[in-house]
Amino acid sequence: MGCGASTMEMDERYYEQKRINDAIEKSLKSHQKVERSQLKMILLGAGESGKSTVLKQLRLLHKDGFQYQERLQYAQIIWVDAVQSMKLLMIHARRLHIPLKCDEPDSPFSQAKKLILRYRCLDVGTIGDESFLKDYVMKYSDGGESRRKRMGTGQADALWDRNLEQSERLLGDSAETELENQELEELKESRPTGDFAARKQQRQQLANAIQLLWAHDPGIQQCYNRAHEFQLEASTRYYFENIQKFADPDYICSDTDILKGRIKTTGITETDFNIGSTRLKVLDAGGQRSERRKWIHCFEDITAVVFVLAVSEFNQTLFEDERVNRVHEAILLFESLCNSRWFVDTPFILFLNKIDLLEEKLQQTNFKEYFPDYPGDVHNVDSVVTYLERTFLSVNRTSKPVYVHRTCATDTQSMEFVLNATTDILLQNHLKKSGLI
Numbered sequence: 001m002g003c004g005a006s007t008m009e010m011d012e013r014y015y016e017q018k019r020i021n022d023a024i025e026k027s028l029k030s031h032q033k034v035e036r037s038q039l040k041m042i043l044l045g046a047g048e049s050g051k052s053t054v055l056k057q058l059r060l061l062h063k064d065g066f067q068y069q070e071r072l073q074y075a076q077i078i079w080v081d082a083v084q085s086m087k088l089l090m091i092h093a094r095r096l097h098i099p100l101k102c103d104e105p106d107s108p109f110s111q112a113k114k115l116i117l118r119y120r121c122l123d124v125g126t127i128g129d130e131s132f133l134k135d136y137v138m139k140y141s142d143g144g145e146s147r148r149k150r151m152g153t154g155q156a157d158a159l160w161d162r163n164l165e166q167s168e169r170l171l172g173d174s175a176e177t178e179l180e181n182q183e184l185e186e187l188k189e190s191r192p193t194g195d196f197a198a199r200k201q202q203r204q205q206l207a208n209a210i211q212l213l214w215a216h217d218p219g220i221q222q223c224y225n226r227a228h229e230f231q232l233e234a235s236t237r238y239y240f241e242n243i244q245k246f247a248d249p250d251y252i253c254s255d256t257d258i259l260k261g262r263i264k265t266t267g268i269t270e271t272d273f274n275i276g277s278t279r280l281k282v283l284d285a286g287g288q289r290s291e292r293r294k295w296i297h298c299f300e301d302i303t304a305v306v307f308v309l310a311v312s313e314f315n316q317t318l319f320e321d322e323r324v325n326r327v328h329e330a331i332l333l334f335e336s337l338c339n340s341r342w343f344v345d346t347p348f349i350l351f352l353n354k355i356d357l358l359e360e361k362l363q364q365t366n367f368k369e370y371f372p373d374y375p376g377d378v379h380n381v382d383s384v385v386t387y388l389e390r391t392f393l394s395v396n397r398t399s400k401p402v403y404v405h406r407t408c409a410t411d412t413q414s415m416e417f418v419l420n421a422t423t424d425i426l427l428q429n430h431l432k433k434s435g436l437i
């Protein structure tokens with residue numbers, strides 16, 4: 001009778017089905033676990049390479065963009081950076097023996113020069129909390145300049161950890177600090193009651209002066225073309241070309257302005273994103289030398305490293321050490337990170353950033369002067385970038401993949417594509433590691 005055989009068959013089929021169901025359930029559970037688990041991506045690279053700008057693009061793409069307060073703060077920062085940049089161009093023109101039209105007496109140009117040089121950058125009306133104001137004073141007070149450089153090397157930081165007062169005496173900084181403290185107090189006091197109409201008028205005159213010198217003093221343009229010989233903000237041209245809107249004390253920054261604006265990162269910031277069902281934490285680390293000692297504290301459990309290189313900076317030196325070429329420094333930094341024990345099998349994504357500025361620069365600069373073994377056409381952007389890409393990939397002594405993207409971090413449209421590709425890589429690698437694909 002077939003009854004016994006059919007029971008056995010049914011048992012077998014039942015157990016087979018159960019095995020399959022169990023396997024599917026297990027796979028589903030681990031899939032859910034992976035989806036719920038948080039991926040961690042860290043942005044690394046030298047100072048000013050564009051890490052925070054990449055983070056800003058991620059915020060535009062996957063979060064609610066920028067807050068009102070932030071837009072006000074950037075308006076203030078950009079205005080002051082614009083005036084400061086024009087001052088720097090005048091000062092360095094003199095050092096580089098570039099004749100300036102504004103040095104000729106009794107002309108509208110010399111009036112404009114006086115107005116700009118006399119302007120106290122610590123303008124009333126600054127918005128922000130205590131720590132923002134302190135950074136602001138540090139950045140723009142006359143005494144802050146030398147101290148900022150020393151802090152960039154980490155020298156001042158180390159001493160400050162031990163004893164602030166003693167270190168200031170050692171560094172001969174007490175006068176500078178006193179000046180900064182005084183300026184901070186003045187700034188706080190003047191905040192609510194500044195004469196708004198007078199300030200608005202003063203800013204308008206300054207904006208006109210900057211516009212005049214930028215457009216009609218050939219010496220200023222000549223000096224700007226030699227800006228790689230000193231330290232000038234990367235977005236200076238943008239600030240000058242839009243100076244009238246930044247002069248308005250009521251101006252609220254657009255997304256593009258914020259992408260162009262610069263606030264140096266100190267420490268490491270963490271931002272959480274939800275991308276589909278995946279949670280992604282992005283760490284943005286300050287890139288100047290003094291900041292790098294903090295990096296190691298967050299190297300654990302990193303899903304991927306995004307290393308940002310500013311390819312346009314091949315003829316510039318570090319802010320914190322003007323004897324060191326920025327791209328040479330970045331190669332050494334990339335080599336040590338890529339081969340570090342922390343990231344043995346952590347995928348790296350290399351952003352060859354500031355491609356737009358490289359294009360501009362190669363029209364008038366000989367790349368071979370800075371990289372003598374470069375074999376290609378010195379004005380060919382593609383060839384130069386390929387050379388830099390090969391140089392970076394050649395220092396990877398591990399078997400892990402290094403994915404490469406050419407980027408312009410300030411361009412939202414192209415960054416959307418790059419960032420989607422980047423998060424895909426992250427997810428794929430994570431699934432692979434978890435044995436799910």
Ligand SMILES: Nc1nc2c(ncn2[C@@H]2O[C@H](COP(=O)(O)OP(=O)(O)OP(=O)(O)O)[C@@H](O)[C@H]2O)c(=O)[nH]1
Binds near residue numbers: 046356407
């Ligand atoms: N034109 C252009 N400017 C860029 C690009 N990427 C960044 N910048 C500008 O470069 C400046 C520095 O960028 P940040 O993102 O602050 O640099 P960072 O790497 O975070 O610098 P640290 O915080 O000091 O480590 C900003 O003014 C940006 O607007 C780019 O691809 N093209």
Ligand SMILES: [Mg+2]
Binds near residue numbers: 051264
């Ligand atoms: Mg930054």
